[in-house]
Amino acid sequence: MSYKIVTSQCTVCGACEFECPNAAISLKNDLYVINAKKCTECEGQFDVPQCAAVCPVPKTCIPA
Amino acid sequence: MAGQLIGLQDFADSGAETMREALSGGCSSSQCGSSDKPDSMPEEIWAKIKDHPCYSEEAHHYFARMHVAVAPACNIQCNYCNRKYDCANESRPGVVSEKLTPDQAQRKVITVANEVPQLSVLGIAGPGDACYDWKKTRETFGLISADIPDIKLCLSTNGLALPDHVDEIASMNIDHVTITINMVDPEIGVQIYPWIFYKNRRWTGLDASKILHERQMLGLEMLTERGILTKINSVMIPGVNDTHLLEVNRVVKEKGAFLHNIMPLISDPAHGTHYGLTGQRGPTPAELKALQDQLEGGAKLMRHCRQCRADAVGLLGEDRGQEFTLDQLAENVAYDPSRRVNYQTLVAEMRGEHEAAKRAASESLVDVQQAPSALVAIATKGGGRINQHFGHATEFQIYEISTHGIKFVGHRKTEQYCKGGWGEDATLDGVIAALEGVSAVLCGKIGDCPKESLAAAGIVATDDYALEWIEEGIGHWYEQVNGQQEQRQSA
Numbered sequence: 001m002s003y004k005i006v007t008s009q010c011t012v013c014g015a016c017e018f019e020c021p022n023a024a025i026s027l028k029n030d031l032y033v034i035n036a037k038k039c040t041e042c043e044g045q046f047d048v049p050q051c052a053a054v055c056p057v058p059k060t061c062i063p064a
Numbered sequence: 065m066a067g068q069l070i071g072l073q074d075f076a077d078s079g080a081e082t083m084r085e086a087l088s089g090g091c092s093s094s095q096c097g098s099s100d101k102p103d104s105m106p107e108e109i110w111a112k113i114k115d116h117p118c119y120s121e122e123a124h125h126y127f128a129r130m131h132v133a134v135a136p137a138c139n140i141q142c143n144y145c146n147r148k149y150d151c152a153n154e155s156r157p158g159v160v161s162e163k164l165t166p167d168q169a170q171r172k173v174i175t176v177a178n179e180v181p182q183l184s185v186l187g188i189a190g191p192g193d194a195c196y197d198w199k200k201t202r203e204t205f206g207l208i209s210a211d212i213p214d215i216k217l218c219l220s221t222n223g224l225a226l227p228d229h230v231d232e233i234a235s236m237n238i239d240h241v242t243i244t245i246n247m248v249d250p251e252i253g254v255q256i257y258p259w260i261f262y263k264n265r266r267w268t269g270l271d272a273s274k275i276l277h278e279r280q281m282l283g284l285e286m287l288t289e290r291g292i293l294t295k296i297n298s299v300m301i302p303g304v305n306d307t308h309l310l311e312v313n314r315v316v317k318e319k320g321a322f323l324h325n326i327m328p329l330i331s332d333p334a335h336g337t338h339y340g341l342t343g344q345r346g347p348t349p350a351e352l353k354a355l356q357d358q359l360e361g362g363a364k365l366m367r368h369c370r371q372c373r374a375d376a377v378g379l380l381g382e383d384r385g386q387e388f389t390l391d392q393l394a395e396n397v398a399y400d401p402s403r404r405v406n407y408q409t410l411v412a413e414m415r416g417e418h419e420a421a422k423r424a425a426s427e428s429l430v431d432v433q434q435a436p437s438a439l440v441a442i443a444t445k446g447g448g449r450i451n452q453h454f455g456h457a458t459e460f461q462i463y464e465i466s467t468h469g470i471k472f473v474g475h476r477k478t479e480q481y482c483k484g485g486w487g488e489d490a491t492l493d494g495v496i497a498a499l500e501g502v503s504a505v506l507c508g509k510i511g512d513c514p515k516e517s518l519a520a521a522g523i524v525a526t527d528d529y530a531l532e533w534i535e536e537g538i539g540h541w542y543e544q545v546n547g548q549q550e551q552r553q554s555a
């Protein structure tokens with residue numbers, strides 16, 4: 001159960017990184033990636049996955 | 065005094081403090097405008113804006129600003145923005161700036177301060193939203209003001225996250241904030257903002273615009289209460305908010321906005337924005353000027369704004385950003401204040417002279433009776449003088465002269481006509497098109513060939529007033545043309 005980032009569409013703005021309540025998102029080699037072990041899909045914390053709600057590019061933060 | 069700006073700092077080695085003292089209060093009376101108006105302006109406000117090229121039309125002849133692109137994240141979506149590019153509120157759309165970390169930004173600013181003594185302002189305008197990406201904005205300002213305490217700090221925001229940070233903005237001595245406000249009616253906002261991200265969820269439709277509007281107004285009021293100067297940017301979108309901007313102007317003025325800047329929507333399908341793709345057009349220069357004219361007397365308008373890039377560096381329309389990209393910066397840099405200090409001293413002196421010349425030019429207009437008003441284009445590379453080669457001008461400063469006075473009304477960009485000495489006719493046509501409605505071009509130097517082409521298009525181009533103060537030269541030209549006419553009439 002986790003989200004992932006479609007890196008080919010990502011603008012590397014970093015908004016998802018600081019909205020993620022579980023610090024699951026980090027910059028690796030200039031690309032943002034989601035650590036599946038830390039991602040909870042925001043279950044129990046927020047109604048919607050925060051990364052997907054803030055991401056400016058449609059269909060870029062999606063269920064893995 | 066050719067190239068006087070470049071050489072300025074070399075003259076200023078002696079007696080800095082005494083010179084400064086003798087000249088302080090140099091701008092005590094007169095027309096000098098904010099566009100420049102110390103007369104009616106409280107001392108503390110003049111002190112804040114006088115060296116700020118974005119707030120003071122006069123200062124933009126002397127001082128340079130730079131932006132560092134440290135804040136890429138944004139919390140809203142605007143229909144004129146494609147987030148592959150920089151925030152379109154402050155930059156020109158379709159531009160990608162070099163993203164920097166706060167440490168890289170610190171190195172860049174110090175390098176520029178050491179090489180460009182005109183530098184007076186550091187801004188953060190994205191490439192996303194400086195208030196939403198607050199940690200990076202705060203860290204960058206903290207690092208740089210520790211090194212260069214007198215640099216002025218400013219930031220730009222869409223306003224949504226602004227109220228959360230106003231107290232820190234005040235305590236960090238950030239004394240200028242730009243808020244982009246395109247509407248004061250959420251019904252209109254619906255056509256501009258498809259969504260916002262606020263309190264951990266995405267809002268759309270009327271809810272989104274209502275929240276954004278409330279937060280913008282709250283932020284503006286909070287800044288005004290704390291005496292922080294605000295500039296409001298509005299993007300003019302024909303058919304969406306063009307007539308509504310009169311109401312925006314009234315409301316922001318009532319809430320204490322210092323300046324209101326109307327920017328044209330730049331809409332191009334190639335930018336991939338919603339507006340670009342759906343064929344929403346931007347305003348024509350005439351529509352823009354008509355709106356600006358209607359708004360005169362509202363919150364003061366900023367006609368010299370040039371929508372610089374989020375990583376712009378420079379004076380007037382120039383952008384030297386490409387000289388200071390990351391790969392050209394040294395690993396270790398130390399700030400050396402000497403050149404900036406010398407330059408500032410000299411400018412203080414120059415401005416006194418410039419003031420006197422402006423006043424004299426206005427007064428001498430009394431002698432010219434019953435002449436029509438005219439638009440005059442100036443080629444200048446800074447310092448307040450007519451000192452740029454016609455072929456090197458990438459933009460002209462446009463002034464309007466009438467028997468009532470001389471006022472700055474805007475700038476017009478051109479493709480550079482002369483690249484390496486040989487002008488090309490195609491670009492000259494472009495220059496002529498950009499100069500529509502202008503009666504004369506005053507420049508530092510011009511060749512016979514372009515002069516004749518301009519004459520054929522009905523525009524007088526001359527270097528007779530080279531190196532004069534801008535207003536002085538315009539006044540002389542005006543007297544000369546209208547004097548001739550009078551003679552002809554009486555003959």
Ligand code: SF4
Binds near residue numbers: 002024034051
């Ligand atoms: S879904 Fe939630 S937990 Fe998972 S990466 Fe996105 S913000 Fe973090």
Ligand code: SF4
Binds near residue numbers: 005013014016054056
């Ligand atoms: S919010 Fe979207 S575009 Fe921005 S870094 Fe995250 S995935 Fe990339």
Ligand code: SF4
Binds near residue numbers: 139144145151191192
């Ligand atoms: S505020 Fe700026 S970066 Fe954010 S969507 Fe609007 S134009 Fe783009």
